[in-house]
Amino acid sequence: MSEHRIAVIKDDGIGIEVIEEGIKVRDAAGTEHGITWQFTELPWASDYYFKHGHMMPSDGLDTLSEFDAIFLGAVGVPEIQDHITLSGLLLPIRRSFDQYVCERPSVLYPGIDSPLKDKQAGDIDMVTVRENTEGEYADVGGFQYTGFDQEMGVQVGLFTRKGCERLITYAFELARRRDKKRLVTSITKSNALGYGMIVWDRSFEAVAERYPDIETNSLLIDAACMDFIRKPEDFDVIAASNLFGDILTDIGAIITGSMGLAPSGNIDPERRFPSMFEPVHGSAPDIMGKGIANPMAAILSAAMMMRRLGDDNTADSVELAVLRTLELGETLTPDLGGTSTTAQVGDAVVSALS
Numbered sequence: 544m545s546e547h548r549i550a551v552i553k554d555d556g557i558g559i560e561v562i563e564e565g566i567k568v569r570d571a572a573g574t575e576h577g578i579t580w581q582f583t584e585l586p587w588a589s590d591y592y593f594k595h596g597h598m599m600p601s602d603g604l605d606t607l608s609e610f611d612a613i614f615l616g617a618v619g620v621p622e623i624q625d626h627i628t629l630s631g632l633l634l635p636i637r638r639s640f641d642q643y644v645c646e647r648p649s650v651l652y653p654g655i656d657s658p659l660k661d662k663q664a665g666d667i668d669m670v671t672v673r674e675n676t677e678g679e680y681a682d683v684g685g686f687q688y689t690g691f692d693q694e695m696g697v698q699v700g701l702f703t704r705k706g707c708e709r710l711i712t713y714a715f716e717l718a719r720r721r722d723k724k725r726l727v728t729s730i731t732k733s734n735a736l737g738y739g740m741i742v743w744d745r746s747f748e749a750v751a752e753r754y755p756d757i758e759t760n761s762l763l764i765d766a767a768c769m770d771f772i773r774k775p776e777d778f779d780v781i782a783a784s785n786l787f788g789d790i791l792t793d794i795g796a797i798i799t800g801s802m803g804l805a806p807s808g809n810i811d812p813e814r815r816f817p818s819m820f821e822p823v824h825g826s827a828p829d830i831m832g833k834g835i836a837n838p839m840a841a842i843l844s845a846a847m848m849m850r851r852l853g854d855d856n857t858a859d860s861v862e863l864a865v866l867r868t869l870e871l872g873e874t875l876t877p878d879l880g881g882t883s884t885t886a887q888v889g890d891a892v893v894s895a896l897s
Contacts (some may be wrong), residue, residue, distance in 0.1 A: 556826025557767020598631030649795030673788025803837025
């Protein structure tokens with residue numbers, strides 16, 4: 544019997560609701576497969592900020608480092624500017640634990656209608672590997688002349704050869720493991736961003752030489768956004784910078800039916816630190832407390848966590864249970880055209896486990 548210690552940060556809005564269902568499903572799957580989960584809830588997020596002036600305690604990262612993984616809900620409330628919530632919680636975790644890979648699958652599941660005409664289940668099956676610690680979201684820059692007419696802000700996109708190559712290498716290895724189209728597409732904008740993106744392009748070319756069995760393609764971000772709509776079935780693994788990966792995965796979630804089906808993992812591939820798993824969707828304050836949030840992204844994120852911790856059979860069973868629930872179509876939340884509650888969907892996935 545294996546045992547894992549998981550830090551749970553439910554955070555804000557619907558994050559609280561969907562994480563409960565993720566834990567419910569994970570507990571049930573663990574019982575079936577002989578896995579014990581030790582969940583420790585850490586009450587950090589916006590409520591903590593209102594009381595203490597920061598999103599987590601000063602020793603928060605030290606606390607998190609003792610866990611095997613982190614299960615995160617959603618961060619943000621309208622009363623707090625987004626840059627405070629991101630810089631106060633998510634970004635420090637990603638950077639301090641060197642979670643330089645953000646892996647985000649986009650799959651059109653059975654029973655789900657894509658807004659794209661004539662796309663059937665399985666036609667869209669791709670994974671975006673987003674660089675997660677540098678790029679356009681690097682915390683480099685500053686303000687000058689604040690409050691004056693000449694106020695200026697400098698935002699630096701930081702691209703290092705090491706940072707690009709290790710992310711792109713992960714993408715190629717993932718294409719091998721998936722063994723589908725065996726294609727890695729690089730997303731760039733080096734025709735306009737002629738320094739950092741050139742480093743990205745050179746890194747992609749260098750890594751590609753080590754993988755002659757994997758096909759490659761390179762697209763500008765604007766063309767990639769169009770092709771996600773025009774021909775998403777052409778993609779397999781996408782390697783993208785921090786900003787571009789963020790944009791593309793929102794498109795990927797929508798064309799596969801709902802943000803409520805989009806899981807993600809913030810991963811340290813070298814396993815030096817805990818990785819963090821979270822649904823892509825935000826805190827959705829407009830539906831908070833209504834009990835209608837789709838928990839499947841959180842449940843699928845939990846499955847990604849299980850796989851990262853080496854429990855492949857358990858992860859397979861959870862993913863299959865989600866597929867069965869979607870294909871039956873009897874227990875779906877409103878975003879998928881159903882009338883079921885968040886808890887009812889969680890219960891349906893638990894039932895489908897057996």
